[in-house]
Amino acid sequence: MSLDGAVERREGSPAGNGNGNGPVMAPPTRPTYGDRRLRLNPNTEHKPERYDDVQSEFDPAIFSSLERHLPPSMLEVPRDAKVQFMKEILARYLPEGERNRPLHKELYDLHPSAFFVPSFLKAVNDNTEESFRKILSEPSPGIYTFAMLQPSFCELLLDEVENFEKWVNAVKFKIMRPNTMNKYGAVLDDFGLETMLNKLMEEFISPIARVFFPEVGGSTLDSHHGFVVEYGKDKDVELGFHVDDSEVTLNVCLGKDFSGGELFFRGVRCDKHVNTETQPEEILDYSHVPGQAVLHRGRHRHGARPTTSGHRINMLLWCRSSVFREMKKYQKDFSSWCGECQREKKERQRQSLAATKMAFLKGCGGSNI
Template sequence: MAAEVMPSRKRPALQHPHHNANGQVSSGQPRHHGDEADMDAFSIPKLLQSPTSGHKPDQYDDMENLEYPPSLYSGMELYLPGHLLSAPREKKVSFLDRILAKYRPNGERARKHREYRERIRFNYKPLHEELYSLNPDHVFVPGFLNAVKDGSEEALRKIIMEHSPGVYTFNMLEPTFCAKMLDEVQHFENWALEAKVKVMRPNTMNNYGAVLDDIGMEGMLHELMMGFINPLAGVLFENVGGSTLDAHHGFVVEYSMDRDLDLGFHVDDSEVTLNVCLGKEFDGGELFFRGVRCDKHVNGESRPEEVLEYSHVPGRAILHAGRHRHGAKAITAGQRTNLILWCRSSQFREMKKYQRDFSSWCGECLLRRKERRRKLSNAKRQLAA
């Protein structure tokens, strides 16, 4: 999921970044990849200011589990961007729901989510019960498990590879666990279809996939974070709260030729993100990274050493800071499913409210601090001379 973000160019609403021959991101600012519907404005899709004349909107009366009255979707369809006017109704509904969610009261959202979880809890029968508790010997490859059991920084660093500053990969999941997780997700999707349950998607940017916390894996994922991600994050990401992780958002995302193809340029709503490819066979879909930035500098240019493209390998994990700007190129064949764990630190988030300098982790803040020190040093030498 050298390239530069061009802050002087305005990105049209809802367009993913395009890449030129040099792999440059030329379409503007990264979006905030949040799991809340009321995230900052540029994570919300936009409608046209005027209706499209002559367009005959679809009717939605026969569609089940709509969030709003069918007539509302028909009326709003006239304001859809041109490339969506001929899209399937399901895609139009997904687009419009993401807009309407911005204006839904928080209490109503919480109520619907609670009812959704309760319906799954009382009606969904898992395919692989063993996935809902963490058995390290069945989940992790021996090299990763032994390094975590050792716990020393030396042992942990031996199993990881740093591809560019702040982007680490390591072998993590057993093939049998990956296969069972893929089966479980498909089993849940089939159940939801038969039960006429509208699946709540992981975030505002993915139209496919499911939140694993919602289907009963919350405890297992929390144990995974606390016992197996915290040791690594504490060593690699202490400056962004890696040693104080205490909450998570766990989900899977799916990419294929008939589903989501790519993922736009964005930052995550996390302090540390774990991204593990579960499979299947696929071509394309490379992740691209463009450096860690604070809110003030999120649209700044990237330096050559910050630029990375990475091809997923099933079972292999990527660990990076949530504020590391990234995206995914379009998949060109097959299907790819990834397990994502956004790890959060309430302590770091609280402390960040009172900070003004983020040079310990923002690449642009660090560069500007070094430049200020250089100018000050030159000034002192000139005075001394």
């Protein structure tokens, strides 16, 4: 949901002269900030404060999320002033009776033992390549699958998404859809899960990405886009061939009962080669299993086949690296990760070797070689 409307504040009246014997100092008042607009896009470089101890009908995570949208003049004021400012915004934006209250508050703080299966948690705690490889399968180069989420967590998150969507429909709000291709689903950050998802990326996905995706910024992930997508009757049915706006993508099936909906992968490509042909060794079809995750490069071309029955919901976390994106602007060769760049490089090497051999043969007269 967007919180970019103007916030009106009244300025205090100027002090008068009182009894005529000179200026009378006005009593101290809380700061006022005049008319301000929230940032349409969050300030991703700002680290918000924690609000766990704030007494409010709103979940503390909502304040942390909203803080990144505050105008620059508000970022350095005392926390109490921020809280009051944000409470007024929320009161204006969501009148009484129209507020979406979290259904499962335990979702908004990441509790590892409740969220993750023990094998995944142990691998991350050990934090070694060997520990990761014990739980990972690699059905095709650069695509890793593993058991990740507890069934109970999947059920809670599905309930929370459904609760959010019911509220959206009831109050007739328009929400931002996950991306340009999916019409059904929701951005998880929009209802207070930003802090939880950021912790998921930093503490549980980044350690794996550092080992398996260092060439695409896996060791410098610093932002995310988290969302759920829905497939089935009266929802999206399939997803076309595409690449993600991420360096590393986590895709976890939450459920429910469904058939079809397989992911198909067709090789990693840079911008220049995104539409080049697929090689036989790059073809992989993957069937979703609730609670099981798929981790791959965002530039790994893929799509989803039609969900033929039932209802499928997946949680996705697009993990991004601002350092990698900046450095990529100055590169022309991506043979460390682009399949087509690798083939072109090998072909150049083959041609160079052939030319060297030909020159050698000519130099020797070709008589005894």
